[in-house]
Amino acid sequence: MDLELSPEHQAFRDSVREIAQGVVRPLAEEVDRDHRFPVEAITTATESGLMGVLIPREYGGAGLDAVAFAVCIEELAQACASTAVIVDVHTSVGTEPILLFGDEEQKRRWLPRLARGEILGAFALTEPSSGSDAASLQTSARRNGGGYVLNGSKVFITNIGRAGLYVVFARTAPDERAAGITAFLVPGDAPGVRVGQVFDKMGLNGSPTGELLLENVSVPEANRLGREGQGFAIAMRALDSGRIGISGQALGIAQAAVDEAGELMRANGHERSKSDEDVLDPLAGQGDDFSLADMATRVGSARLLAYNAAWRCARGLSFTREASMAKLHSTDTAMQVALDALQIAGEEGAGAGSPFERHVRDAKALQIYEGSNQVQRFVIARDLLRS
Amino acid sequence: MDFELSAEQVAIRDTIRELVQDRVAPRAAEIDQKGEYPKDIERLFAENGILGIPFPEEYGGISGLSVTICMGIEEIAKACASSSLILAVQALGSYPILVAGTEEQKKRMCPPLASGERVAAYALSEPGSGSDAAAMQTRARKVGSEYVLNGTKQFITHGSVAGTLVVFAQTDGGSDHRSISAFVLERETSPWKVEKLEHKLGIRGSPTAQIVLEDVKVPAANRLGEEGAGFKIALAVLDRSRPGIGAQALGIAEGAFAYALNYVKEREQFGQAIASFQGIQFMLADIATQIEAARHLVFQAATKVDSRAADLTKIAAMAKLFASDMAMKVTTDCVQLLGGYGYITDYPVERMMRDAKITQIYEGTNQIQRVVIARALLR
Numbered sequence: 001m002d003l004e005l006s007p008e009h010q011a012f013r014d015s016v017r018e019i020a021q022g023v024v025r026p027l028a029e030e031v032d033r034d035h036r037f038p039v040e041a042i043t044t045a046t047e048s049g050l051m052g053v054l055i056p057r058e059y060g061g062a063g064l065d066a067v068a069f070a071v072c073i074e075e076l077a078q079a080c081a082s083t084a085v086i087v088d089v090h091t092s093v094g095t096e097p098i099l100l101f102g103d104e105e106q107k108r109r110w111l112p113r114l115a116r117g118e119i120l121g122a123f124a125l126t127e128p129s130s131g132s133d134a135a136s137l138q139t140s141a142r143r144n145g146g147g148y149v150l151n152g153s154k155v156f157i158t159n160i161g162r163a164g165l166y167v168v169f170a171r172t173a174p175d176e177r178a179a180g181i182t183a184f185l186v187p188g189d190a191p192g193v194r195v196g197q198v199f200d201k202m203g204l205n206g207s208p209t210g211e212l213l214l215e216n217v218s219v220p221e222a223n224r225l226g227r228e229g230q231g232f233a234i235a236m237r238a239l240d241s242g243r244i245g246i247s248g249q250a251l252g253i254a255q256a257a258v259d260e261a262g263e264l265m266r267a268n269g270h271e272r273s274k275s276d277e278d279v280l281d282p283l284a285g286q287g288d289d290f291s292l293a294d295m296a297t298r299v300g301s302a303r304l305l306a307y308n309a310a311w312r313c314a315r316g317l318s319f320t321r322e323a324s325m326a327k328l329h330s331t332d333t334a335m336q337v338a339l340d341a342l343q344i345a346g347e348e349g350a351g352a353g354s355p356f357e358r359h360v361r362d363a364k365a366l367q368i369y370e371g372s373n374q375v376q377r378f379v380i381a382r383d384l385l386r387s
Numbered sequence: 388m389d390f391e392l393s394a395e396q397v398a399i400r401d402t403i404r405e406l407v408q409d410r411v412a413p414r415a416a417e418i419d420q421k422g423e424y425p426k427d428i429e430r431l432f433a434e435n436g437i438l439g440i441p442f443p444e445e446y447g448g449i450s451g452l453s454v455t456i457c458m459g460i461e462e463i464a465k466a467c468a469s470s471s472l473i474l475a476v477q478a479l480g481s482y483p484i485l486v487a488g489t490e491e492q493k494k495r496m497c498p499p500l501a502s503g504e505r506v507a508a509y510a511l512s513e514p515g516s517g518s519d520a521a522a523m524q525t526r527a528r529k530v531g532s533e534y535v536l537n538g539t540k541q542f543i544t545h546g547s548v549a550g551t552l553v554v555f556a557q558t559d560g561g562s563d564h565r566s567i568s569a570f571v572l573e574r575e576t577s578p579w580k581v582e583k584l585e586h587k588l589g590i591r592g593s594p595t596a597q598i599v600l601e602d603v604k605v606p607a608a609n610r611l612g613e614e615g616a617g618f619k620i621a622l623a624v625l626d627r628s629r630p631g632i633g634a635q636a637l638g639i640a641e642g643a644f645a646y647a648l649n650y651v652k653e654r655e656q657f658g659q660a661i662a663s664f665q666g667i668q669f670m671l672a673d674i675a676t677q678i679e680a681a682r683h684l685v686f687q688a689a690t691k692v693d694s695r696a697a698d699l700t701k702i703a704a705m706a707k708l709f710a711s712d713m714a715m716k717v718t719t720d721c722v723q724l725l726g727g728y729g730y731i732t733d734y735p736v737e738r739m740m741r742d743a744k745i746t747q748i749y750e751g752t753n754q755i756q757r758v759v760i761a762r763a764l765l766r
Contacts, residue, residue: 131726368723
């Protein structure tokens with residue numbers, strides 16, 4: 001049993017940390033305040049090869065595993081949660097379906113461009129009336145000559161408007177639920193692809209989220225991913241490893257909150273209080289000490305759960321239940337820890353531009369997207385009761 | 388124990404409820420987005436006597452009871468937490484006068500506040516003195532029949548819009564809690580400077596000001612209580628105002644829950660309303676139970692304010708602590724119940740979640756409430 005990252009993973013983590021702390025973090029406040037896409041951060045991530053972490057070297061990627069992916073997102077999120085989710089969605093649900101289910105021609109055509117960051121990937125599953133119940137989606141893909149015509153609207157799409165390629169899930173058989181869904185590769189500039197409303201959100205303000213409208217979009221058969229009817233399975237598999245990335249994002253936000261709360265306490269001379277004789281002195285501060293201890297303990301346990309899921313994925317072992325547990329626990333942890341850190345910071349921390357209030361706004365999204373935490377519980381319970 | 392409202396209180400509540408429904412709720416999202424103080428809502432509350440709730444009839448008001456104040460704050464906060472502070476801070480800024488003022492001071496200062504002609508604010512915190520209020524640096528020097536005030540006050544809710552400001556300062560060259568005194572500043576004769584306004588996570592329509600006092604002259608007739616009585620006054624005020632913050636938290640939680648409850652009944656997934664799923668039902672049950680528990684604690688505390696109960700300090704701290712922690716948890720869960728829609732600003736619950744956080748922090752952080760409760764238990 002070895003719970004340490006390998007020397008290679010550690011070296012990779014250090015290299016990501018340098019970029020994250022050096023380039024990404026200084027932008028975080030402004031990106032949030034101005035609701036702007038972190039172009040410089042994504043450019044740096046691209047130049048450093050972080051857009052192709054999971055893509056094999058033969059297709060121009062770094063050829064690293066799920067553990068490296070989790071570590072990468074964690075380090076980015078520690079600096080800027082918006083940047084982290086842009087890279088995460090691109091790398092996992094935006095790219096992995098091609099890696100896992102694409103034919104050789106599709107891989108050669110798309111993966112090198114995605115790996116080099118020439119185009120950004122995105123994942124279009126959710127619809128206005130089809131969220132947790134993904135199998136009920138209504139976007140249609142009608143056969144038309146040698147290809148398909150797609151019609152429908154997708155909602156809550158991360159990287160909206162920025163993506164060069166959307167993995168779109170549409171219905172090829174109207175009367176079947178999950179078995180009637182097929183996956184397609186739809187370029188962002190294909191005729192009929194439009195960006196609808198881009199949402200104003202509580203947090204993750206640097207990461208655009210919005211509606212993808214498909215109006216008579218012609219998709220050649222060569223852009224169908226997998227078989228007709230295989231789409232739902234592709235989506236579920238993509239989300240399994242996507243949840244490893246979201247766990248990493250949660251760990252990054254939570255770790256940043258713990259570190260910043262600790263820094264603030266040290267700056268306020270908190271360690272002096274340990275020798276204080278009067279435990280009733282409001283400045284004795286044991287309450288904040290205990291809160292910090294709980295926060296760090298929660299993050300530590302969440303990290304082990306997340307790395308376990310990533311490790312199982314990298315080893316080729318089953319990891320659906322573990323990824324759901326990791327996503328559930330790490331995102332609940334991020335929410336709680338972000339709130340606790342803001343509580344320690346007090347009124348100063350509630351001011352806009354303070355990292356503490358930003359972490360709270362950012363963390364909430366993680367309990368919701370890539371399967372709400374209610375869906376994770378459902379996945380975990382079903383898996384437990386089936387075996 | 389009797390939490391039944393009197394006929395007058397029911398009438399006041401119904402009036403507020405109607406005004407909130409018609410005039411406040413439709414403005415709430417805009418108030419948050421623009422981050423502007425809703426002067427129109429302040430005028431609406433003034434015209435309808437709502438700003439008179441904190442005052443007994445003899446001083447121009449309509450109640451003066453904490454139960455009525457809490458009820459009003461709760462009703463407004465259901466729709467707009469920023470607007471609820473217009474009443475809550477009117478009460479906070481007036482309590483020092485009602486608690487420690489002479490008959491002459493009350494007769495002179497209260498009627499313009501009760502009519503809503505002026506709004507009040509309360510300036511205790513300083514940049515270097517938050518939870519440790521006794522460490523304040525603002526000084527008041529006696530010169531003839533006046534005091535001259537110098538210092539900086541931090542996080543003063545409505546400090547920029549108030550006409551009447553209660554300021555706590557060190558007198559007689561002292562530097563601990565025994566030398567703090569309380570003063571009532573009127574903007575026209577004792578002008579203070581607003582140094583900056585904070586941009587905040589929530590309650591964005593309620594301006595939070597940093598205030599600078601530079602040789603501000605205050606007549607000695609505007610000192611509340613004796614010199615050195617200020618700290619006691621501040622604590623007595625907080626005992627009375629904390630149930631109000633509990634009521635604000637309660638209202639925010641109720642507003643978010645009412646919206647989420649309606650949503651889960653209408654939102655369909657897997658061919659049925661998501662309210663039919665047990666996982667959702669358990670969340671609803673937990674939320675409703677927590678709200679109910681908080682409501683009882685808040686109104687018990689308010690009742691104790693009105694009866695001047697001996698254990699008021701402890702129960703008021705418990706009400707503020709429990710209701711605000713409850714509101715944070717409940718609003719976070721209500722965003723969850725709306726899923727992705729909960730996270731976008733087209734829907735009101737993310738605003739309510741952002742608004743809830745401050746209730747755990749101001750008028751004594753929840754860490755301070757725990758200290759207060761523990762002290763009461765151990766002494």
